[in-house]
Amino acid sequence: xxxxxxxxxxxxxxIAKMGAVMLFLGRILGxxxxxLARPGLIVAQIHNAGALSLVIIMTCGLFVxxxxxxxxxxxxxxxxxxxxxxxxxxxxxxxxxxxVVTALLFAGRAGTALASEIGLMRAxxxxxxxxxxxxxxxxRVVAPRFLGGLIAMPLLxxxxxxxxxxxxxxxxxxxxxxxxxxxxxxxxxxVKMSDVTEGWIKGCVFGAACTLVAxxxxxxxxxxxxxxxxxTTRTVVISAVLTLALDYILTALLL
Amino acid sequence: MQQSRAMEVSTGLFVLLGFAALLFLATQxxxxxxxxxxxxxxxxxxxxxxxxxxxxxxxxxxGVTIGRVDGIAFDQKVYKxxxxxxxxxxxxxxxxxxxxxxxTSGLLGGQYVGISAGGxxxxxxxxxxxxxxxxxxxxENLINRLVASFASxxxxxxxxxxxx
Numbered sequence: 001x002x003x004x005x006x007x008x009x010x011x012x013x014x015i016a017k018m019g020a021v022m023l024f025l026g027r028i029l030g031x032x033x034x035x036l037a038r039p040g041l042i043v044a045q046i047h048n049a050g051a052l053s054l055v056i057i058m059t060c061g062l063f064v065x066x067x068x069x070x071x072x073x074x075x076x077x078x079x080x081x082x083x084x085x086x087x088x089x090x091x092x093x094x095x096x097x098x099x100v101v102t103a104l105l106f107a108g109r110a111g112t113a114l115a116s117e118i119g120l121m122r123a124x125x126x127x128x129x130x131x132x133x134x135x136x137x138x139x140r141v142v143a144p145r146f147l148g149g150l151i152a153m154p155l156l157x158x159x160x161x162x163x164x165x166x167x168x169x170x171x172x173x174x175x176x177x178x179x180x181x182x183x184x185x186x187x188x189x190x191v192k193m194s195d196v197t198e199g200w201i202k203g204c205v206f207g208a209a210c211t212l213v214a215x216x217x218x219x220x221x222x223x224x225x226x227x228x229x230x231x232t233t234r235t236v237v238i239s240a241v242l243t244l245a246l247d248y249i250l251t252a253l254l255l
Numbered sequence: 256m257q258q259s260r261a262m263e264v265s266t267g268l269f270v271l272l273g274f275a276a277l278l279f280l281a282t283q284x285x286x287x288x289x290x291x292x293x294x295x296x297x298x299x300x301x302x303x304x305x306x307x308x309x310x311x312x313x314x315x316x317x318g319v320t321i322g323r324v325d326g327i328a329f330d331q332k333v334y335k336x337x338x339x340x341x342x343x344x345x346x347x348x349x350x351x352x353x354x355x356x357x358x359t360s361g362l363l364g365g366q367y368v369g370i371s372a373g374g375x376x377x378x379x380x381x382x383x384x385x386x387x388x389x390x391x392x393x394x395e396n397l398i399n400r401l402v403a404s405f406a407s408x409x410x411x412x413x414x415x416x417x418x419x
Contacts, residue, residue, distance in 0.1 A: 043262075043263060043266050044259075044262060044266075046266050046269070046270065047262050047263075047265060047266040047269070050266070050269045050270075050273075051265045051266050051268070051269035054269060054272070090284055094280070094284075151270075152269075154273075155269070155270060155272075155273025155274070155276075155277075156273065158273055158274075158276035158277045158280060159272055159273055159276045161276070161280060162276035162279050162280060163276075165280075165284065184283075187284055188283070188284060188285060189313075189365075190365075191284050191285050192285055193281060193285050195285070196277070196280050196281050196284070196285060199280075200277070
């Protein structure tokens, strides 16, 4: 009996939280025009979410590409079709791996930073202080961060994919001896512009989802040291699950 | 002030890098159209069976891509596939009795149209139709033929064994 009640309770909680996040998104979107009037704040957030994530994104992209090169070559040479290495890896990177891995890294690097920053603002009463001075904290703090993440994420995705393809090329062509001409021309022959757009769209959606989760968790964090820690943890967990779930939906829609 | 200037510069560099990556992916990774960067002319060919030929497949001579398949249609009057090919203008000396066959590149590769030159003095021009064609090789037909030839061989072998 109590188990059923507990189940019902937690289900209502999840639904209530989804509703709260959506309402929060509405509040942010309402403040977007106002925060566009102060582009300096957004630039600072693109710097925080994007430029500062660049090193980790590029390093991971290179390694993901190199691993794909090795694995792809090993798999394809069993069928005598190493020449398809470029095609296979480029499509996998553009459509799936690029956006998803970038989103997971983004949640770990930029999402946690956002959640703990806003959470600490909450814990140290900075947000309340702003309200006291009749400054809308969503407009001043949250909306620029949301926009910054939204702009930075697709750009990071594209950088990730480009570096990863370079990594594939490094292992496949330079090290394992796939013909350079075949590698590029097979890739160019079968990758379409719609594949690039798919990666871009996924990057935008994942960026919006991860940033929204991060700012929401930070904004609603319990104003204690423990609360900020929990908000950061929840940001990573929810962002990762949300990214993978959205990925399935988006793939089904875009295929 | 100094710090915010550095931040703006690095943000600008990041955005530039992102768009450079997008440009790289959009131009270097995706296929570029033959017709887009030069003039071309169109010829057609009719096939009984085109197998898995797709729009955008290369048209090649001696292994060099000289054009692309531009359109595939079905002619209900003669029940044949009509393949439209767009060939670059610089390749304007292809004899009009050339042979256009549908071939497969590699085991898993896609299909393409391979043109082998004929001996005619007149050349293909815009709108002309290639008369000599060779259909795509359909694996099932090939296997059927192989099985049939084995079966007939077995039949002819059987009486010979009886004689022994």
